[in-house]
Amino acid sequence: MLFNSLQYLVFLPTVFLLFWLVPHRLRVPLLLVASYVFYMSWRPIYGLLIFGLTLGNFLLVPLIAKAQETKQKKIWLGVVVAANLITLGIFKYAYFGMGCVKSGLNLFGVDWHEPHLHIILPLGISFFVFEFIHYAVEVYRGKPLVAKFMDFALFASFFPTQIAGPIKRYMDFIPQLDIPAKFKWEYIDEGMQLILVGLCKKVLVADNLALVVQAGFSHPEKFGSLDLWLITYAFAFQIFFDFAGYTDIARGSALLFGYKVPINFNLPYLAANVADFWHRWHISLSTWLRDYLFIPLGGSRGGKWLTNRNLFITMALGGLWHGAASHYLAWGVYQGVVLILHREYVELLKRVGVYEKLVASKLYHVFSVVCTFHIVCVGWVFFRAETETSAMQIITKLLQAPVDLLHFTTSQLSILQIRDPIIFPSVILIVPVLMISQVVVNWLSDKKIYKNPPWAIQVGMMVAMMCLLTIFSPDTSPRFIYFQF
């Protein structure tokens, strides 16, 4: 079931009404049933997968807590993490793994015909597997167990966050289930505002940009370097508005039940460096990677080379987490490399003694934001391109941009030649507007009028969003990008 579907338009109000009508003790079971209905509306059989993993983790993780010796605890933790990763591996990486083996064997002249396993990637598996691993590790570190199976099952399957996060922490989520919350009208206002904003981000911005992005990344040969920069910017905003839109809808839906789930984005394109970007982009994933991969690998405790190694491994695996394809791995590797380069650059500035001065300079801050945005955009090319060859082809063209800018005329922009659909030339206007919107939102973020606007503005905004969504919603909207992960 998609958030941007009529099914959800019926499902969410139904669950919402039932939730507030039934007594508190029935609310968790109700949400659990609803979450399984939500999940199984896609492929009923995969309901068994999430249930099996939930039951397995619920039964195995207490063994970590019960083990007396650290060695035993480690063994049980290893068993739980391995069970989760093997499941993820089978469903997500089996074809990729076999493809790698086949390519390897081909190098030795062996022609191996890999079996066709008929595996379809279960929606959201990467997200709930990460939540299970987080639970196991936290229990290993001494945090309490979840006592009730129902609570634990709902933690893993909670429908607003089930498919594409945010990746929750059980210590934040489970205690909310025990609070016998009373209904508040604010839940509807805040929740529905978030949902409407999320839908607008997805349907009005991301889905429209998708048309241009698809054209550019499928046929880069048809576009010049400046077009490809525009298209890359367009993808940067498409993926942001798509995923941030999803997260808003997820948070809004959860809020209707009085639950809070973590934020995932904090104006990422205003980051002043790559490390800052990862503090603002897909926050629930980056903090997960920090807590359960980077730190267990040794974090930054082992000196420069080990820190860089850990960063590299973390980001490369983070890339692979997004998808079983080499271009995702390439994106992860790129992120690892630029993070390492950033660390080295900061150290160099500190050694030279100009770091503090530069960081305090507004001009340098603007320059850093622009640079970081472009570094991130180059990374998005690896992420979005269908193959690394295609990515390299696009990046080669992107590098020609300075030359093309020297003798710029509008004739260089192939995008202007596509007059129908009008979104193609409009991208030239839309991209700067989206860039400026980030700055404006940042400026407004601490203003009272933004944080708590007058009711008339709130109502007006909601009506405007309803009208726009009603008119411009396509009959079939593409799936959220992060559903594939």
Place this chain on the structure above:
Amino acid sequence: MTHLLKTKFALAVIVFSLLSVLVGASKAFQFEPSRFPFLSWTGWTIKSFLESPERSNVLFLGSSLVLVPLDGVDADFLGRKIDGSQHHNSCYFESKFKEATGLDIKSFTFALPGEMPSDAYLVVNNLLTQNKKPDVIVYGVGPRDFLDNLLPSPSATDPYRFLSRFGNLDPVASRMMPDWMDRLNYELGKLFYVYGQRSDLADWATGKSVGLVNSLLPLPQDKQAVSFDDRRLLAPEYRPCEVLAGQALFRPSTPKEWANFSDNLAEYKKRYGKLKWDTYLTQLGFFADTLEIARSKGIRVVVVMMPITDINRALLSDFNWNLYCKSVSTMARRKGASVINLSETDYFQRSDFMDTVHLHSLGGRKWLDVVVASMSGNHKVLSALKNTQTAGGAARIAKQGGETQL
């Protein structure tokens, strides 16, 4: 109610509903059903049908099984390329029919790619008004029209998208939209004018923004806008069924082309698959309703059970095949239509087909000859045509100064 007003969201919903009512009442936002955002094969056909000043005497209905041979034969007959999106009559049929009966008739082809009986129903019910109705409908059907497994619902076809804009769907809504989401979509469209007219409103808003974008970002003077083919390559999901004039061409065939046979059995294996009773019964129901409405409008119907190849026929179980043949012929006769059964004859050979179901132009000529022979020997058909020929002919003679001959 007072509780509801405590929430800004409820207030927003109320304002939105009021706005929707206002927009619905405003004349500025009343859209003509024939004002299509873009034209598919169906759109072109409807446009041509509505714009045609003359009423046609014979109207062809059916899927590509009818359309392909009609246009293919005309390309040969006229010795030139035929643009399928613009050419909506059968010159060969008109000529042969005149040869056989002496009647000077006009035909119109409302056969559309993928047309189902539910679409034919919409044509007959919504478009064949008093001044547009033909005297005779020639309706070609094949097993696919009733047994298509690939069709999710009657409302999933391209013809439906265009034809449903004309007339009220309420009486057939449950059959047209068996899926509850389609139905909900439809009901929401009725409830909120803005939602029901969203494609027109979006088109209107886009039209307004096009002017602005064109003035701010004009096409560079030394460049041309990309071709339709390039646009289709770059944005395949944008208006997937759109057809431009001059793009769906039928060329005069050569004997070499007649010998070409393309195997589309794999596609039909999927289409026939397991009998979907709901599809079958729904489409049979629409078939019956189409014939009934045509009868009530005084239109004579000739149902042609189209020939298909033996290998395509072999994909259907005997039960399914008999079910199709018997139900179509029984239903047609019960509704007072004439039947030309070409599906159970060996008159057509595999060499008459371009693939396992579509007749090529030579096979199409053979098919039209049979149809003409049968119709010209059918006194009910002739009487329906002669009656209006006399009345219509007299009017035309008066209009054209007596030059038109009967």
